Amino acid sequence: xxxxxxxxxxxxxxxxxxxxxxxxxxxxxxxxxxxxxxxxxxxxxxxxxxxxxxxxxxxxxxxxxxxxxxxxxxxxxxxxxxxxxxxxxxxxxxxxxxxxxxxxxxxxxxxxxxxxxxxxxxxxxxxxxxxxxxxxxxxxxxxxxxxxxxxxxxxxxxxxxxxxxxxxxxxxxxxxxxxxxxxxxxxxxxxxxxxxxxxxxxxxxxxxxxxxxxxxxxxxxxxxxxxxxxxxxxxxxxxxxxxxxxxxxxxxxxxxxxxxxxxxxxxxxxxxxxxxxxxxxxxxxxxxxxxxxxxxxxxxxxxxxxxxxxxxxxxxxxxxxxxxxxxxxxxxxxxxxxxxxxxxxxxxxxxxxxxxxxxxxxxxxxxxxxxxxxxxxxxxxxxxxxxxxxxxxxxxxxxxxxxxxxxxxxxxxxxxxxxxxx
Numbered sequence: 001x002x003x004x005x006x007x008x009x010x011x012x013x014x015x016x017x018x019x020x021x022x023x024x025x026x027x028x029x030x031x032x033x034x035x036x037x038x039x040x041x042x043x044x045x046x047x048x049x050x051x052x053x054x055x056x057x058x059x060x061x062x063x064x065x066x067x068x069x070x071x072x073x074x075x076x077x078x079x080x081x082x083x084x085x086x087x088x089x090x091x092x093x094x095x096x097x098x099x100x101x102x103x104x105x106x107x108x109x110x111x112x113x114x115x116x117x118x119x120x121x122x123x124x125x126x127x128x129x130x131x132x133x134x135x136x137x138x139x140x141x142x143x144x145x146x147x148x149x150x151x152x153x154x155x156x157x158x159x160x161x162x163x164x165x166x167x168x169x170x171x172x173x174x175x176x177x178x179x180x181x182x183x184x185x186x187x188x189x190x191x192x193x194x195x196x197x198x199x200x201x202x203x204x205x206x207x208x209x210x211x212x213x214x215x216x217x218x219x220x221x222x223x224x225x226x227x228x229x230x231x232x233x234x235x236x237x238x239x240x241x242x243x244x245x246x247x248x249x250x251x252x253x254x255x256x257x258x259x260x261x262x263x264x265x266x267x268x269x270x271x272x273x274x275x276x277x278x279x280x281x282x283x284x285x286x287x288x289x290x291x292x293x294x295x296x297x298x299x300x301x302x303x304x305x306x307x308x309x310x311x312x313x314x315x316x317x318x319x320x321x322x323x324x325x326x327x328x329x330x331x332x333x334x335x336x337x338x339x340x341x342x343x344x345x346x347x348x349x350x351x352x353x354x355x356x357x358x359x360x361x362x363x364x365x366x367x368x369x370x371x372x373x374x375x376x377x378x379x380x381x382x383x384x385x386x387x388x389x390x391x392x393x394x395x396x397x398x399x400x401x402x403x404x405x406x407x408x409x410x411x412x413x414x415x416x417x418x419x420x421x422x
Contacts, residue, residue: 078246080235085316087249089301090233098218098225100233104297107228108156110221116159118147124162135167135195138202142210142265149264154297157217157228158210161188164219165209169197184208188218188227206265207272211258215296230254230299250300250319252326256281260292269379276342276385276392279378280322283346286374287353288312311356312349321345329386342383342394343402350403351410358414368404375400 077095080088092099101107108114116124125131125139139162146153165186172182175196179185184195186208193208218227231250256277263272272278284303285295288310295303300319307315324340327333338344354367378396385392 078235083234083301083304083316085314086237087316088235088237090235090246093233096225097223098227101226101228102301103299104154104156104215104228107217107226110219110226111156111160113159114156116155118143118155121155121159121162124159128162128165130166131162134202135205138205139209142202142206142262145265145267146210146261150293153214153293155214158214160217160219161191161209161213164191165193165213166191167193167195169195172196172198186212186216188212188216188229191218203262203266203268203272207258207262210265211261212254214261215257215299216254228299230257230296232300249316249323250303252277252322253281253284253295253300253303253319255326256322257292257295261296274326275380276383276394277322277326279380279383280318280342280345282378283374284318284349286377287350287371310353312352313356314352318345318349318352325385325392329391332389334389334391336391341392342385343399346399347403347406351406354407355410355414358411364407364411368407371407372400372404375403 077093078090079092079094080090083089089102090100091102101110113120121143122140125136125143131139170178175182175185175194179194182196182199183204184193184200184207186193195205215228215230217229218225220226229248231248231254233246234249236245236247252274255274256279259272259274259278260282263269263278281295284290284307285292288303288306290303290306304315304319307318312318321340322345324337325342325345328336328340339348350371354371357367358364375396380396383394383396384390
């Protein structure tokens with residue numbers, strides 16, 4: 001069936017006035033400038049759709065329709081799964097022959113050594129002829145520290161990375177020209193770690209190889225690339241603008257996670273370049289009861305699911321806000337959107353966490369005490385975003401006071417609304 005046939009079929013369904021899938025695909029086809037516009041614009045004048053604008057106002061109500069997602073993404077060579085908030089997680093890129101695993105549990109199905117131990121990873125370090133000298137020494141020491149603190153850490157991705165990666169030393173100029181960064185960069189797609197030996201240290205090496213390598217991996221299996229990352233490749237649909245964009249979400253939390261792992265590996269306290277991202281990840285996971293080891297295993301997709309189970313209604317918003325913060329730092333944009341500043345993001349996050357609990361009559365003192373302990377369980381007095389320049393700054397004690405105050409205000413408002421209803 002060609003595009004014209006599909007559209008004419010949808011028009012017939014639409015004339016019945018009840019098929020919202022037909023309405024949605026027809027409207028978005030028109031709005032996105034499909035080549036069949038001329039054939040479908042005239043027929044819709046006599047249908048239940050009065051105007052394109054009228055349809056566009058109701059498009060968001062159709063976003064969760066899996067059939068719609070399949071219709072569009074498969075035209076482009078992708079297979080996606082709806083995760084809400086206009087986002088769809090990419091499962092397969094047929095054009096590039098890449099399969100994206102949902103978890104390390106799914107990834108381990110494609111490897112020979114499904115449950116490697118710390119001893120296995122040590123042997124892989126020693127057997128990799130590209131890892132020598134101080135790099136070998138730093139990684140072995142970091143691995144020992146991780147084993148003491150996180151004995152149950154899932155090592156399936158790290159083992160594959162250590163076994164296969166090549167360390168490539170390049171100059172500062174080459175590093176910036178090739179990768180637009182300084183120090184080092186891990187590329188799982190290439191199986192390489194690019195290093196500037198003039199400025200690299202143990203923290204940078206452990207951040208790239210242990211911090212990222214623990215949960216960012218790609219292998220070739222039966223002529224197909226198998227990949228797992230904690231951040232997600234997603235399709236984002238902006239239906240008002242009739243735009244569809246692929247992007248990663250949770251890449252900021254991936255950097256924060258890498259810093260949390262590196263802090264343990266190097267026995268450093270709040271010494272990484274992604275302190276604000278790491279702290280917001282810590283708050284997200286502790287609020288929802290997710291150990292760091294589980295975040296590594298299930299990534300942003302698992303975090304979103306658990307957030308929703310914890311009465312957090314808009315989890316993707318809070319993750320994307322941290323992404324926007326990091327993007328602003330990387331692109332040197334000082335005009336950071338207010339909702340992407342840590343104070344604003346955390347206030348909104350915790351109000352989202354407690355609002356349903358207050359309505360359900362749960363013990364407010366217990367809720368506040370839990371939040372108080374989470375915010376006090378920090379390594380920071382002040383926390384900043386950016387290194388050479390400060391793009392955002394938060395005093396943790398003040399943040400705690402403000403969040404608890406706003407929760408009290410939310411509780412008063414709910415009580416007042418309840419009285420009015422009675």
